[in-house]
Amino acid sequence: MSPESRPPRGLVLVVEDEPAIADVVRLNLVKAGYGVHVQHDGAHALGDVRRLRPAAIILDVGLPGMDGIEICRALRADQDWTPVLFVTARDDEVDRIVGLELGADDYVTKPFSPRELVARVTGVLRRTQGTPETAPQTVGPLTIDTGRRRAYADDREFALTATEFDLLAYLMRRPGRVFSREQLLSEVWGYSSVAGTRTVDVHIAQLRAKLGEDSPIRTVRGVGYAAERSAAERR
Known part of the structure; x- marks a missing residue:
C-alpha cells in the first residue's frame, strides 16, 4: 500500500x-x-x-x-x-x-x-x-533544552525516547516539587491512572539507568517523584 x-x-x-x-x-x-x-x-x-x-x-x-x-x-x-x-x-x-x-x-x-x-x-x-522554546533548565549536573529536545551533562548527551524526555522535562521544570504517579500519567501521558501507574515507574527506572549519576530524580516513598536540586543549588 x-x-x-x-x-x-x-x-x-x-x-x-x-x-x-x-x-x-x-x-x-x-x-x-x-x-x-x-x-x-x-x-x-x-x-x-x-x-x-x-x-x-x-x-x-x-x-x-x-x-x-x-x-x-x-x-x-x-x-x-x-x-x-x-x-x-x-x-x-x-x-x-x-x-x-x-x-x-x-x-x-x-x-x-x-x-x-x-x-x-x-x-x-x-x-x-509542539515543545515551546524555553530557556534550558539545569538541575544538578543535568541540563535539558526543550526547544532542541536535548538532555546533557558536561560533554555527555543522553539519547532518550520522546516520553522519557517529556517526563524528565516535566519534573525538571518544577525542581523540588513532588508529583504522584497519577499526576505524571495525567500531565505527561495525557490519560488517567486507569492505564496503570507501573508505566511511570518503568520510565523512571529507564531514565535513571540512562542518566546514571547525573540523574536528579528522587523517589518520595508513598508519594511519587521529584527532580531534586543539590544542596549547593538550594542555598
Missing part, C-alpha cells in the same frame, strides 16, 4: 498483520488528519521506517517473522527515537514492561478503542512537535 500524501499532522506507520484491525486504525487516523502507511509484514517494517521517516509508529507486538519487540529494539539500537506505540493482544504486565524498557512510548492492548489509540498518537506528537 502506498503512503497517503503527508498532511500537516504527519505520517503514521501502522505495522499490523490483521487486515481488519489495520483498516480500522487507518480509517480513524485519516479521519483525524494523519497520513497513513500500513505494513502487514514485520520484516519489511524497518525498511519502511527508514524510507518514509514517519512521525510515529503503531507497532503490533505479535507480528509473524520479525515481531514488534525486535523491530523496536533494532530502531533504538540505530538511535532512531521515532515515537512507538505498542499494540498487543496480551494484557500481561511483564510484556508491557519489556516493551517500555525497549523504548516504546506507550502501550495499548486489544481490544482497544481506535479513538483512544488516535488520542495517544496525538498526545505523543503534540509533546514532541
Whole structure:
C-alpha cells in the first residue's frame, strides 16, 4: 500500500498483520488528519521506517517473522527515537514492561478503542512537535533544552525516547516539587491512572539507568517523584 500524501499532522506507520484491525486504525487516523502507511509484514517494517521517516509508529507486538519487540529494539539500537506505540493482544504486565524498557512510548492492548489509540498518537506528537522554546533548565549536573529536545551533562548527551524526555522535562521544570504517579500519567501521558501507574515507574527506572549519576530524580516513598536540586543549588 502506498503512503497517503503527508498532511500537516504527519505520517503514521501502522505495522499490523490483521487486515481488519489495520483498516480500522487507518480509517480513524485519516479521519483525524494523519497520513497513513500500513505494513502487514514485520520484516519489511524497518525498511519502511527508514524510507518514509514517519512521525510515529503503531507497532503490533505479535507480528509473524520479525515481531514488534525486535523491530523496536533494532530502531533504538540505530538511535532512531521515532515515537512507538505498542499494540498487543496480551494484557500481561511483564510484556508491557519489556516493551517500555525497549523504548516504546506507550502501550495499548486489544481490544482497544481506535479513538483512544488516535488520542495517544496525538498526545505523543503534540509533546514532541509542539515543545515551546524555553530557556534550558539545569538541575544538578543535568541540563535539558526543550526547544532542541536535548538532555546533557558536561560533554555527555543522553539519547532518550520522546516520553522519557517529556517526563524528565516535566519534573525538571518544577525542581523540588513532588508529583504522584497519577499526576505524571495525567500531565505527561495525557490519560488517567486507569492505564496503570507501573508505566511511570518503568520510565523512571529507564531514565535513571540512562542518566546514571547525573540523574536528579528522587523517589518520595508513598508519594511519587521529584527532580531534586543539590544542596549547593538550594542555598
